[in-house]
Amino acid sequence: MKNLLEHMGIDPGRLHFSWISSAESTKFVEVAKKVTEEAVALKSKEKKYMKTKPKVA
Amino acid sequence: MTSYTDKIREISKRLLKEGKVDMVIGFTRGSVPMMHQPMFAKNQGDVDRFVWDGNCGINLANYVTDRKEKIGIVAKGCDARNLAVHIVENKINRDQLYIIGVPCTGMLDRHKLTASVAGEIESIMEDEAGKTVTISGNGFSETYDRAAVLQENCSLCMHRNPVIYDELIADKVPEQSENDVDRFAAVRKVEEMTPDEKWAYFDDLLSDCIRCYACRNACPLCYCPTCFVDESKPQWVGKSIDPTDIRIFHFLRAYHCAGRCTDCGACVRSCPMGINVRAMTKKLEKDCLENFGWEAGLTTEQRPPLDTYKPDDPEQFIK
Amino acid sequence: MKVIQIDKSELDAGLKKLESAYRLIGPVKEKDYHLFKALTPGQKPDLDYSNTRLSARSILYPQSEVMFTFSLDKNDPQYAILKEPAKDPQPRAVIGIRPCDADAYEVVRRNFDTPEYKDPYWLKNFEATTLVGFACNNPCPTCFCTSAVSGPFSDRNLDILLVDDGNHFLARLSTEKGEKLAELAGWKRPAENADDTIEKMKATAESKMTTTVSTDNLANQSLTDLYEAEEAIWDSEAFACINCGTCTHACPTCWCFDVQDETYGKSGVRMRNWDSCMYPLFTMHASGHNPRDKKIGRVRQRFMHKLKYYVDKYEQGIQCTGCGRCVRLCPVNIDIRRICNKMNSYDPETCSCAVTS
Numbered sequence: 037m038k039n040l041l042e043h044m045g046i047d048p049g050r051l052h053f054s055w056i057s058s059a060e061s062t063k064f065v066e067v068a069k070k071v072t073e074e075a076v077a078l079k080s081k082e083k084k085y086m087k088t089k090p091k092v093a
Numbered sequence: 094m095t096s097y098t099d100k101i102r103e104i105s106k107r108l109l110k111e112g113k114v115d116m117v118i119g120f121t122r123g124s125v126p127m128m129h130q131p132m133f134a135k136n137q138g139d140v141d142r143f144v145w146d147g148n149c150g151i152n153l154a155n156y157v158t159d160r161k162e163k164i165g166i167v168a169k170g171c172d173a174r175n176l177a178v179h180i181v182e183n184k185i186n187r188d189q190l191y192i193i194g195v196p197c198t199g200m201l202d203r204h205k206l207t208a209s210v211a212g213e214i215e216s217i218m219e220d221e222a223g224k225t226v227t228i229s230g231n232g233f234s235e236t237y238d239r240a241a242v243l244q245e246n247c248s249l250c251m252h253r254n255p256v257i258y259d260e261l262i263a264d265k266v267p268e269q270s271e272n273d274v275d276r277f278a279a280v281r282k283v284e285e286m287t288p289d290e291k292w293a294y295f296d297d298l299l300s301d302c303i304r305c306y307a308c309r310n311a312c313p314l315c316y317c318p319t320c321f322v323d324e325s326k327p328q329w330v331g332k333s334i335d336p337t338d339i340r341i342f343h344f345l346r347a348y349h350c351a352g353r354c355t356d357c358g359a360c361v362r363s364c365p366m367g368i369n370v371r372a373m374t375k376k377l378e379k380d381c382l383e384n385f386g387w388e389a390g391l392t393t394e395q396r397p398p399l400d401t402y403k404p405d406d407p408e409q410f411i412k
Numbered sequence: 413m414k415v416i417q418i419d420k421s422e423l424d425a426g427l428k429k430l431e432s433a434y435r436l437i438g439p440v441k442e443k444d445y446h447l448f449k450a451l452t453p454g455q456k457p458d459l460d461y462s463n464t465r466l467s468a469r470s471i472l473y474p475q476s477e478v479m480f481t482f483s484l485d486k487n488d489p490q491y492a493i494l495k496e497p498a499k500d501p502q503p504r505a506v507i508g509i510r511p512c513d514a515d516a517y518e519v520v521r522r523n524f525d526t527p528e529y530k531d532p533y534w535l536k537n538f539e540a541t542t543l544v545g546f547a548c549n550n551p552c553p554t555c556f557c558t559s560a561v562s563g564p565f566s567d568r569n570l571d572i573l574l575v576d577d578g579n580h581f582l583a584r585l586s587t588e589k590g591e592k593l594a595e596l597a598g599w600k601r602p603a604e605n606a607d608d609t610i611e612k613m614k615a616t617a618e619s620k621m622t623t624t625v626s627t628d629n630l631a632n633q634s635l636t637d638l639y640e641a642e643e644a645i646w647d648s649e650a651f652a653c654i655n656c657g658t659c660t661h662a663c664p665t666c667w668c669f670d671v672q673d674e675t676y677g678k679s680g681v682r683m684r685n686w687d688s689c690m691y692p693l694f695t696m697h698a699s700g701h702n703p704r705d706k707k708i709g710r711v712r713q714r715f716m717h718k719l720k721y722y723v724d725k726y727e728q729g730i731q732c733t734g735c736g737r738c739v740r741l742c743p744v745n746i747d748i749r750r751i752c753n754k755m756n757s758y759d760p761e762t763c764s765c766a767v768t769s
Contacts, residue, residue: 038410040348043283043376044340045292053411067412084292087337089676090478090683123745125554130745131652151744155654208444213462213552213740231550301443303466303475305688307656307743323693332672332685333476363743365658366465367444 046085049074095221097145097195100262101167104193105140108165114191117165118156119143126217126228127203131156143167147219147226150200150244152359154313158184166190169197171246171357173255174390175313178353181393184316187257194258196266198223199240199247200358204367206242210235246358246371249276256391277379283372295340301366302339304332308360308370309346314353321345347373352381352399355390414591415606418574418581418599424456426597427507433596434505434542437471439464448506457507459576462552467664467737468513471506472537473520475661479533480682484675494682505542505593512555512735514543514569515562516664519733522726523667533684542589545570549613551621552736556749559624560734565614575610582606625752626767627730630723637760638720639712644764645754649715650708652744657688659714659738659746665731668694689713715751 038051052071056064105117121132121142129148133156134140145167154175157164164185168176173194179185206214206228215230219239227236240248254265283291306322309315322330322342331338347370354374361371381387384407385398398406418426430436431453438457439446445465451457480494517538524531548555548564557563567573571590575582582603585591594600603609638645660666670687674680687694690711695704704710722731732748739747750767757766 039380040344040351040373040376042288043280043291044295044344044373045288045290047288055411085337087331087335087676089679089681090333090335090476090674124747124750125739125745128742128745132648133651156651204444211460211462212550213554215553230553301447303657303661305657305661306691307654307658310654310656311743319692323691325693325696331674332670333674333683334685335476363654363656363658365662365741365743 047078049078097262098143101143101145101193101195102140104260104262105134105143105165106137108191109134109137109140113163114165115162117143117167117193118153119167119193120145120149120151120153123148126214127201127206145195147199147201147239147243148203148217150203150358150362151311152313152357154179155311155359157190158313158316160185160189163189164191165193167193167195168255168258169195169200170250170253170255171197171355171390173257174252174355175357177257177390177393178355178397179313181397182353187393191260192255192258194255194261196255196261196263197247197250197253198266199243199250199253200362201226201239202242202244203362204364206237208367209237209242244358244362245279245369246356246361249274250356251276252355252388252391257393277375279372280376280379283376295372296336298368298372299336299339299343302334302343302368303366304334304339304342305365307363307365308368311359311363312346312350313357313359314350315346317349343370343373347377350374351377352385352387352397353389354378413607414585415603415610416583416585416594416599417601417603417606418583420580422599423581426599427456428454430505430593430597434503434593435500436505436507438507448509451507459508459546461508462548462550463510463512463735463737465737465741466662467516467735468506468509469516469520469664469666471504471509472517472541473534473667475686476683477533477685478681478683479671481679482682483679485678488678499536501540503540503542505544507544508546508574509543509570510548510735511545511564511566511570511573512557512560512562512733513664514545515557515566515733516735517543518569519561519665519728519731520667522728542571542593543569544572544574544583544590544593547573547575547610547613547617549576549617551617552740553622554736554739555621555734556623556625556736557734558618558621559627560732561729562733562735563614564617564621565610573610575613577609577613582610584610623749625734625749626756627719627723627752629756630719630730630752631727633720633755633758634760635716635720635724638755638758639716641755641758641760641763641765642708644758645751646708646712649746649751649754650711653690653707653711653746654744655690655692655707655710656743657690658741658743659748660688660690661686662737662741664733664735664737665718670694689717711746715748715755718748719752719755 042048054067108114116133116135118133120129122144123129127148153172180187210233212230214228218227225236226239330341387398436451438451439461440449441458446461447464448468481497482494483490524534551564567586571587573584668687669684671684673682696702718731753767754765
């Protein structure tokens with residue numbers, strides 16, 4: 037799935053896969069932080085992922 | 094191809110006569126060139142309508158899903174692989190099927206042929222040796238080398254002979270190998286692009302999609318009772334021709350075919366706009382081969398990689 | 413009717429003059445086929461085509477069309493009020509529409525313009541549009557317009573009919589809209605004996621039609637007999653059908669739509685999208701019950717609507733202009749010509765059709 041998403045042009049920096057046990061709250065916080073940081077760093081390019089309002093003909 | 098046609102008729106007649114099957118599924122000549130129609134024969138009188146040539150590109154495995162009868166089915170290499178997928182996924186029982194195997198030399202690319210001439214094609218002829226194809230219409234007649242006008246998936250095919258069958262209608266044809274063709278060249282070309290280039294590539298690829306769902310409906314894998322795009326409670330995807338929604342449809346449909354797609358090309362053949370939706374499924378085929386050594390539909394004995402777990406499955410991407 | 417002669421070199425110059433008064437739309441070849449597109453300034457319509465891959469339906473009736481916009485911001489005084497968006501009022505001209513597609517507008521209009529209901533979106537678009545048609549000198553082998561409700565030179569629903577006589581275009585003006593457009597384009601040289609030439613060319617084009625369908629008996633057939641003709645017609649035709657929407661999306665006379673609300677942050681739109689009777693969702697009730705839950709029912713609906721219900725309701729022939737697109741594009745060769753002949757020839761006594769292929 038990661039491969040196909042990347043193949044279709046999603047920035048690799050936006051895709052994160054982690055295995056976090058329900059007991060690993062600290063790991064969850066760390067991963068969430070890291071994911072957010074990396075995504076924010078890519079913010080300038082985010083427009084293409086957003087669905088835009090249809091134009092009125 | 095007349096020998097193929099004769100043989101299919103002969104076997105079908107025999108199966109129906111002996112009561113071995115309730116129906117035989119094959120192709121009949123379409124009312125327009127390059128568009129043969131899937132048909133069933135329930136009595137011996139109907140079998141003479143069966144034909145076989147390079148215009149039988151629709152995947153007949155799509156027509157046996159959840160059927161209860163005993164069925165004789167004409168199956169080229171990819172159809173037989175999809176029958177194997179169907180058997181593994183419990184969409185049909187092996188003992189319900191009598192597979193009439195057709196060693197296949199590839200199907201003709203109707204989009205390419207249509208685009209190659211300005212007028213509308215009125216007739217298409219293949220020579221008996223299987224070397225050339227001639228199309229003609231008002232004011233034109235063009236002859237092509239057959240190999241040059243095959244569907245792309247057919248020219249890259251490694252399994253032309255049916256993998257499971259009860260009877261073959263002809264001697265096996267030679268198979269191509271990795272040495273003859275580079276089947277993932279187009280995938281690698283996209284892999285080498287930057288994310289923005291990839292995005293633009295798929296934007297352009299899908300720009301003409303009209304959401305008719307012919308690709309999905311021609312696909313033997315797409316047998317869900319309700320497709321995720323048709324769900325209304327809740328509704329997952331928008332219904333307009335918004336590019337984001339179109340991309341979500343194609344992406345998710347492709348992903349649902351991961352490890353199951355045999356690259357039969359029925360999706361591309363069916364598309365009224367000629368969109369190469371295989372650009373997505375081919376990538377999954379490559380990944381399945383590289384990561385799991387798996388090709389779909391070659392066996393009914395083994396579970397596919399995406400519904401099994403092995404301790405050594407690749408997981409480098411999980412952090 | 414007035415016929416003027418336009419030299420081939422004058423056509424583009426005339427279109428150039430029209431750019432300020434009209435939004436021009438015409439056939440354009442982008443990938444391997446022609447589609448109707450809005451022409452950019454200076455872009456010429458590509459008239460070297462037999463027909464566009466998809467019909468001209470979307471020009472008046474886009475596949476996705478915004479009907480209303482609304483705000484979801486509770487602080488907005490206009491919160492949750494549906495408002496019709498302002499549309500570009502500029503007149504448009506379609507250059508090179510085929511007669512079958514223009515005649516399809518007449519068919520669609522029967523549904524969108526009735527004494528009880530008027531569809532404002534379609535009608536506004538229709539009124540703003542001038543249709544410059546392009547006669548078919550060489551009908552395609554899959555065309556059967558002469559036995560449907562159209563013809564290769566039919567200008568019943570055109571403002572101008574362009575005929576390519578080899579050396580120049582003959583333009584037959586049939587409405588005020590057409591005359592106005594010709595005047596703005598500067599096309600005014602009267603053509604001599606043009607009516608004769610056009611009639612002759614029309615006869616030649618019609619003689620080239622290779623397929624016909626019989627529709628004469630459809631109105632006489634009993635609706636329930638046809639509906640129940642499962643063995644003779646519907647079972648075998650529905651078998652191959654994959655239930656995609658290719659036929660309905662390519663069709664110039666299909667008019668069904670589905671209304672959807674979509675939201676984007678604090679605002680949203682109500683839009684309508686083409687729907688297709690081939691899709692199971694088309695008839696899905698809110699209760700979860702689906703009265704047309706099988707493929708055979710959906711296939712039957714499409715043909716019964718076009719060739720029986722419409723015929724009985726409007727008494728204006730079939731809901732088909734014979735453009736042949738569904739015949740060309742159906743991936744599994746469900747051919748409306750064959751089904752029409754079957755329905756026309758169905759004999760309820762013997763439960764069989766005189767025509768089977």
